[in-house]
Every structure is written in C-alpha cells, then in structure tokens.
Amino acid sequence: MKLLVTGGAGFIGSAVVRRAVAAGHAVVNLDALTYAACLDNVAEVAESPRYAFEHADIRDRAALDRIFAAHRPDAVMHLAAESHVDRSIDGPGTFVETNVTGTYTLxxxxxxHWTREGRPEGFRFHHVSTDEVYGSLPPDPSVKFTEATAYDPxxxxxxxxxxxxxxVRAWHHTYGLPVVLTNCSNNYGPYHFPEKLIPxxxxxxxxGRAIPVYGQGENVRDWLYVEDHAEALLTVVAQGTPGRTYNIGGGNEARNIDLVRMICRLLDARRPAGALHERLIDFVADRPGHDLRYAIDATRITEELGWRPSVxxxxxxARTVDWYLANEDWWRELADREGVGRRLGAGA
Incomplete structure (x- = not known):
C-alpha cells in the first residue's frame, strides 16, 4: 500500500511513518515543517526507497494536487494538525486555519484524486483526531468515551x-469518499515535542527547574504509548469499515500528579540529584477550561479489528525517560524553538 501521511515529521505522524516503512508500505511524508516538526524524527527511514518527503502545507491546494498526481497514493493518513491546547488558547486562529481549512482543502x-482514479473501493481517507472532542468526563471510572458519545469540545x-x-463525515455521506476516523487518548513516548507535559x-x-503542575494535578488522562497508537492507525487504515469511527485508548488512566511523581521516581533511579526530584513540583494556576477527565472505551477496535495496546x-x-536521557542532542535543538519553556495558555 502507498500511504500519503500528512504531518509525518511530527510526533505521532513520524511514528506512523517509521512503522509503515518497516512494515513494507511505501510512504509519502507531507509536512509543512512548522515549529513542532523535525525531520530527525524520520531519519531512520529517510534513505529507504519506500520513503519520499514532500514539503507542503495542507492549505495549499495546488501543491496537494501536484503531490496526489505525482504519487497516486492508495490511502491518506491525515495527522497534520495544530495540537497544543495551550497554544490554541493564545492563538486560536492558527488552529482554525490548519485544522479546519486545511482539512477541507485536503x-x-x-x-x-479518488475520482480521477476511478473511485477505487480500496481507497481510504483516514482522519486522525482526539478524544478531546467529546469534552470532559466525571470522576466515575465506569464512564468512558465511546464512538457514540456526543461532541462537547x-x-x-x-x-x-x-x-x-x-x-470528514460530511464528505463521506455527501460525496461517498471512503473515510475512516479515529479518536485517540493522550499519546506519549519517544520524539514527543518538548512543550507537552511528559517531556x-x-x-x-x-x-533542576520547577516542574509546573496545573491546579492540584487532579486532572485524569488515559495514556497511550505512541508506538501502540501507530500500530492501531495502520490497522484501521487497512481494515477499518468506511464511514466508521474507532476510539483508540491506552487503558492507562492516571491523575497528572501521579504521572509526574512516577516520572520523578524513574529519574531518581537513573539520574540521582542528591534529593528527590519530587521536590521540584510546583502547583501553578490552572489553564482556562481545563477538562477534568478523559477515558476511552476501545471495545470497538478490539472486537472488530483485533487491536489492543501492548505497553x-x-x-x-520507563522507555520514554530512557529515550530522553539517550537523545539529548535531539531535544536540546527543539528546546530553543519559539514558545518552548515558557507558560502558554494562561488566558487573558
């Protein structure tokens, strides 16, 4: 299968690119190379004859038409997006332009392209989204997001x-475009951009700097290892039913404060600092509109497609901490990019 992966130089997109090439797929990586992208993320596959890179913006229709005509992909995996909640609070317009206008253009x-190719039944437009579209859950652990949960962003x-x-759903119902959608929980793992919580x-x-924790750290997230997510996405694009949505979760709920303490303990064992790293925890003012809890019910993808998280x-x-300790050159270069290391999304 030849895959056109948008946002393939980003965190999740690069995991998909690496895994897809390793699995024998041909991959065209389309990325605008904005602040959160890094071609080092795909360096291990960059010389593969199954890999090609296209520097383009998903809002640029002419560039997209050229890329579709040149590569004739069997499927699109659409991961290009502005994705940092705090940045969206400070500058929402960029998110509307990329995530809405960009998706429309793509x-x-x-x-x-699908029409020119004779509307092949096997073509797929796979739209990769987030569980955050469902809003916030109560503390009750029996309540989780399903594919039928009403949207409440x-x-x-x-x-x-x-x-x-x-x-994406409208293009399926109106034009017959064969689409699949996935909504995932919080990802983490190697190559995670340094402005996100775990990095x-x-x-x-x-x-030795203060570790900021919003509010009292009571917010709960379901954590999904990025390599597990990449495997799930490739499963959906190959086997998912057109028009169907699949929720992807890690089955690993944790309060933010508990997650932070777990990381501190891992660092205590690997890089002892003379005092426990937990001493650096600093509770700061919460961000506006901070959702209390996310949790995914992944029954559908497990029962229909046989995928389940493995990590x-x-x-x-532990894998993530070890990766950051071993890849200082990677994160030091990104740490100098605009906005990294300072408080974003504090609100007006």
Missing amino acids: LEAARA RSPYSASKAASDHL VVILNALA TLEEGL
Whole structure:
C-alpha cells in the first residue's frame, strides 16, 4: 500500500511513518515543517526507497494536487494538525486555519484524486483526531468515551478538531469518499515535542527547574504509548469499515500528579540529584477550561479489528525517560524553538 501521511515529521505522524516503512508500505511524508516538526524524527527511514518527503502545507491546494498526481497514493493518513491546547488558547486562529481549512482543502484534493482514479473501493481517507472532542468526563471510572458519545469540545483546539471530524463525515455521506476516523487518548513516548507535559517534566527535572503542575494535578488522562497508537492507525487504515469511527485508548488512566511523581521516581533511579526530584513540583494556576477527565472505551477496535495496546504506563514511561536521557542532542535543538519553556495558555 502507498500511504500519503500528512504531518509525518511530527510526533505521532513520524511514528506512523517509521512503522509503515518497516512494515513494507511505501510512504509519502507531507509536512509543512512548522515549529513542532523535525525531520530527525524520520531519519531512520529517510534513505529507504519506500520513503519520499514532500514539503507542503495542507492549505495549499495546488501543491496537494501536484503531490496526489505525482504519487497516486492508495490511502491518506491525515495527522497534520495544530495540537497544543495551550497554544490554541493564545492563538486560536492558527488552529482554525490548519485544522479546519486545511482539512477541507485536503478532503477536496483527495476527492479529486479518488475520482480521477476511478473511485477505487480500496481507497481510504483516514482522519486522525482526539478524544478531546467529546469534552470532559466525571470522576466515575465506569464512564468512558465511546464512538457514540456526543461532541462537547471545550478548547479552541478541540473545537477545531471537532469541526474537522464533521467535515470528514460530511464528505463521506455527501460525496461517498471512503473515510475512516479515529479518536485517540493522550499519546506519549519517544520524539514527543518538548512543550507537552511528559517531556516538560523530564527536562525540567533534569535541569533542576520547577516542574509546573496545573491546579492540584487532579486532572485524569488515559495514556497511550505512541508506538501502540501507530500500530492501531495502520490497522484501521487497512481494515477499518468506511464511514466508521474507532476510539483508540491506552487503558492507562492516571491523575497528572501521579504521572509526574512516577516520572520523578524513574529519574531518581537513573539520574540521582542528591534529593528527590519530587521536590521540584510546583502547583501553578490552572489553564482556562481545563477538562477534568478523559477515558476511552476501545471495545470497538478490539472486537472488530483485533487491536489492543501492548505497553503499560509503567513500561512506557520507563522507555520514554530512557529515550530522553539517550537523545539529548535531539531535544536540546527543539528546546530553543519559539514558545518552548515558557507558560502558554494562561488566558487573558
């Protein structure tokens, strides 16, 4: 299968690219190379004859038409997105432009390509989204997001992703474009951009800086190891039913404060600092509209497609900490990019 992966130089997209090439797929990596992208993320496959890179913006229809015509992909895996909630609070317009307008433009380019190719039944437009479109859950652990949960986005980021989800479904129902959608829980693992929670904890702890925790750290997330997610996405694009949505979760719920303490203990064992790293925890003002809890019911993808997560939170965090300790050159270069290392999304 030849896959056109948008956002393939980002965190999740690069995991998909690496795994897809390793699995024998041909991959065209389309990326605008914005602040969160890094071609080092795909360096291990860059010389493969099955890999090609296209520097383009998903809002640029002419560039998309050229890329579709040149590569004639069998499927699109759409991961290109602005994805940091805090940045969406400070600058929502960028999220609307990329996540909504960009998805619309990509849908139209994909539909034109599909039509030119004779509307092949095997073509897929796989839209990769987030569980944040569903809003916030109560503390009750028996309540989880399912594919039937009503949308209730609370941030500019999640609202822009909800809008893009609706566009994708509309293109399926109106034009017959064979689409599949996935909504995932919080990802973590190697190559995670340094402004996100887990890298911030690791890197601040290593530097002896305060580790910021919003509110009292009571917010709960379901953590999904990025390599597990990449495997799930490739399973869905190959086996998913057109028009169907699949929720992807790690089955690893944890309060933010408990997650931070787990990372601190891992660093205590690997890089002892003379005092416990937990001493650096600093409770800061919560961000506006911070959702209390996310949790995924992944029954559908497990029962229909046979996928299930393979990495526990404890194992995944250990792998992640070890990766950051072994890849200082990678994260030091990214740490100098705009906005990294300072408080974002504090609100007006």
